[in-house]
Amino acid sequence: GDPANLGEQLNYTITGIEPGAGTTELARNTLEEYENLKGWELIESSTAGMLSSLDKAINNEEPIIVTGWTPHWMFVNYDLKYLEDPKGTFGGIENINTIVRKGFEEDMPDAYKIVDRFYWEPKDMEEVMFAAQDISFEEAAKNWVEKNQDKVAEWTEGTEKVDGKEIELVSTPWDTERASGNVMKTILEQQGYKVTLTPVDPVIMFQAIASGEGDVSVAPWLPATHASFYEQYKDDIIDLGENLIGAKIGMVVPKYMDIDSIEDIPP
Ligand code: PBE
Known part of the structure; x- marks a missing residue:
């Protein structure tokens, strides 16, 4: 036209x-x-x-x-x-980062190690997202974790399993984060944690980690997409860096x- x-x-x-x-x-x-x-x-x-x-x-x-x-x-x-x-x-090119609440490392050093090491590629995330067009995100995430036990073993190496310790995982409602949230939930559950996954608006996600109500999020899009929320809360959260590079x-x-x-x- x-x-x-x-x-x-x-x-x-x-x-x-x-x-x-x-x-x-x-x-x-x-x-x-x-x-x-x-x-x-x-x-x-x-x-x-x-x-x-x-x-x-x-x-x-x-x-x-x-x-x-x-x-x-x-x-x-x-x-x-x-x-x-x-x-x-x-x-430009966006990253997706992992953030945790202050004190999380001291309270749950093994879980901290796992979430800190978590890193995957856009093609991994896509695999979960595209599978979830036919099955649930929970199932798609479980399948991915099962198929990628070698990666998961690198992330969990040297950590001990726990018996039902509770972790509040905070995420956002979009498919990208339903994929990463359910993958992280599955990995932590495999290690014995009891994980609650809560999707909220991005600003609420930062607020929850800053206030300590939430333990972990693998959902912040940076440096641009969530910049204003990040700026607002950055002094009250721990930023563990990218878990994925190449979003846009x-x-x-x-x-x-x-x-x-x-x-x-x-x-
Ligand atoms: N998104 C998907 C979200 C983050 C994940 C790009 C639509 C956003 O806050 O814009």
């Missing part, structure tokens, strides 16, 4: 996700930072809503601009592209659209 009419065709809207997502905050900043987006509006709804709008647009070969991220099956099921982001408002967020469009950059979106 003719990019000049894009604004009218899309009613000057970008299809967003949950208000509490880091992606949403960065998308709001993006709309402020790019001069050409001054008249555009971010429609905040839900991931499911965004995906159904995307599916509908693609079935009708209509234009659509969504906020999207990787890893995600949307890039497997559809021909999509990230819009270039010359101002870098969505960050941004504005995403079907490949058949004639724009390649956020700056190509007509005002």
Whole structure:
């Protein structure tokens, strides 16, 4: 289609996700930072809503601009592209980090060692996420852990099994984190811990670890996606660094659209 009419065709809207997502905050900043987006509006709804709008647009070969991220099956099921982001408002390559509450190392040194060593690749996370399209995340995570006992053995090496010690694992509700949360839960359970996995909004996740209500999270997206939440709580949490490198967020469009950059979106 003719990019000049894009604004009218899309009613000057970008299809967003949950208000509490880091992606949403960065998308709001993006709309402020790019001069050409001054008249555009971010429609905040839900991931499911965004995906159904995307599916509908693609079935009708209509234009659509969504906020999207990787890893995600949307890039497997559809021909999509990230819009270039010359101002870098969505960050670059993202990591997913592990954070723990202060005192966790002293209270549970063995569990601390395990979560500190936990590191996997986007393809591992994708394996769990894609399997979970047909089975539950719990089952998909258990299968992954079973298949990867060599990796798990490296993470648990030299630690002792416990008998029902409780761990509060805090996560977020997206598929990426349902995958990592259930994998970590399965690993810790295998070591004898009793694990509660609670998905909450990103800001609540940081707050829970900072207040000590939560013990561990493997869900923070950094350095950009959750930067403002991280800044707010960084003095009250322990950051154990990346558990995955190579995530990404941004504005995403079907490949058949004639724009390649956020700056190509007509005002
Ligand atoms: N996400 C998936 C989340 C984190 C994981 C990119 C949609 C967000 O806070 O934006």
